[in-house]
Amino acid sequence: MQRNGLIFRLLGVFLLLLSFHPGDISASTIEPPREFQEPPICRGESPRLDDEDDEDFGDEPDDGSIPSAPFWTVSAKGRLDIERIHIGPVPVGNSVEFRCQASGHPLPSITWLKNGKRITEPDVLSRMRLRPEHWYIVIRNITHSDRGNYTCLVRNRYGVLCHTYYLSTEDAHPRLTLEEGLPANQTVVVGSDAEFTCKAYSTRLLFMQWLKHNEVNGSKFGPDGYPYITILKTTNKTFDVLHLHNVTAEDAGEYSCYAGEKTNFAFRSAWLTVLPKEPLVQSDTEDLASGFNVLRDLLDRRLLSLERRLSELEKHVFGAKNRHN
Template sequence: MTFFTQIMLSANPNDGEPYLHVMARSSVYNAGVKRAIYCKGQNLPELIDWVSPAGDVVEGRSTKNTRVYVERSKNDSLVSSLVALIIQEAMIEDSGNWTCKAGSLNETIEITVGVKAIISNKYETVEGEEGKSVKFDCVAKGHPAPVVQWYTENDPITNDHKKYIIRVKADNHQLEIKNLTHRDTNEYVCRVTQKALSHFSDKRVQLIVNHKPLLVDENNEVSYSKYKTEEVYAIMNETKNITCSVIANPPPTFRWYRRQNGYDDEVITDSETVLYSEDGNSSVFVLRTLDTSALGEYKCSANNSKGHVSIIYHVSLGNKPNPPDFIELVAKSISDLTFNVTCSTCNMASTEEDMSEDPANLTVLGYSFALVPVQEGFLPDWDAATEFILDIKEYNDTLFTVGPLMNTTTYHARVRTRNAAGFSDWVTITPNPTTDLASRLTISSILFLIYILYPLIK
């Protein structure tokens, strides 16, 4: 039995009634695909013809007609007829209404031929200059015409004529960003959608803005001033790390100075005293307060080709906080330990207004925890410990969760108080806390379950 015969037998029109039906629905095809669309009929007034969107009757295959043609069944007749419309390689010009007709009977389907949008240079890195503009191109050719939208951080960018300007010329959807600042450093995404073809594509542009250094505080708040002063408190006979942080591109050059009588008296170059971060955007001055001569003013300057900033640190003595006097393990999980910690002899603020600026009685800011796994027969190796520095977020809160930690592990643990000047002495936490056992199936238990359940599901 041939395929044509199978299709004919599947029809079940009323006996004697004229019947005509296209065996396909209106569809969207990608350019280049091959399709065969069948039209069947019985008891017809005339033989079946296919008519193109241009109104032309489609002829059979010939040497001049090899792409779009019709094929008829060998037993084609008015009583029973089946005609296939063959499209060997779909093109955009094939889009439109195709009609199967026999006499006054006809049925039409709509064919849409689409070309998926192709984006060149899908990944780019672009440098822009502070105060200037930058333009990104997104050329998306396709049919039907794609919908194009620019995004940053998943938020759509709209044309506001001040900061963002979107220009559409032919297939190019160009985004211009004006008056660049450090905040514009980001990834920008041109998202291309052809819903009819279920096609999605995008182009990603990483923008790097070259800008002057900007000072950043410990809360990552940016200061737009070129100069700044800051009070720093140190504890006698201890080390104080003073961190100078900026955001800048290109990365800045840091210099530290010891100031005398309001002048930059001496450049500090000791490699053990001045340290730098891996990203090049911060520098740490390690101040060793061996006596009162270490107190006074220090200056950090950060310079790049776009500008410079500086900050002056006034270093004075502050009080060493008292250690906590109550520590209790109150909760544990497979990865965390929660402690109740208080210091009854410390200066604890009950509100933000109660924060003390008296160097001799600085307010406690939080606690530092150090944990290292217990090794039977060995003393704790505190140099290998992991330190967790936790702030007091609510003034009446005494619960602090430490983690992530390894599950089912016993730790040596200790804690100390922290204020603006530094840390108290360590207090050892006893007994040694242990994280919970992780809930997991072992290989043997999995095999046991398979052994039990297999007869039931076989």
């Protein structure tokens, strides 16, 4: 069950990446409000934060590498070059992650700020998971008081990098669910039609997709851990039917209904079994008629034989009578 849960999460992340387009609320760029400014250290107006003494960045690198100021890694550069990223609105009670992956020589440190100040609130800290070595922070069980600007401050003795995420929140809402028992397994014969039905319960459904799971060299998952899938259909309806016409043996396999909202998704699979066509079998009526015809032919031949024998017998009797006279 744990492995299946991980697979579904990987699939969910993969499909969300496919489904969202520029301009979606969960990844949209917005202008910073006028009342917000990044801290002076990010604007180059101060060498340190307001609440800290001189920062000790350690000794010069002695591994032969060329010293350099911090820089965003390749995987993060395209995203973090945007001025600011809006995350949300995230429903109360959920979790959110901010990531600022960077490098430099020496390796820089990372500090997280909220609205320009180092995060010190005990309530927030108790719900946070800081992973400096992985360059991210997770805030669990979000409340409305968590909305605001979150800035990662990345620095070493040669420079400073900053990036700000804006988090907005909203009231919690019922979780997206799918109708129990849908889609259901189907068994059909080659050349016939099949259909799968799916119904989602959601107040703000963004999309519903029908997926066909594929195998490549006997594996359902690629080297990156994502499944091999084909997106057959996408809609924004909460109820939809996938129609498969004139199915072949290649259509057999696993099909999934995948529905997504802003912050969560639901996923359920069903199987299509395709049977070969059976050879034509005569009905009982056809068998009876065929047997009657065979019997009639046999009787006709017997009657013809009897008629011939009677004719020969008559000739023999009449011949003997004539000779006697």
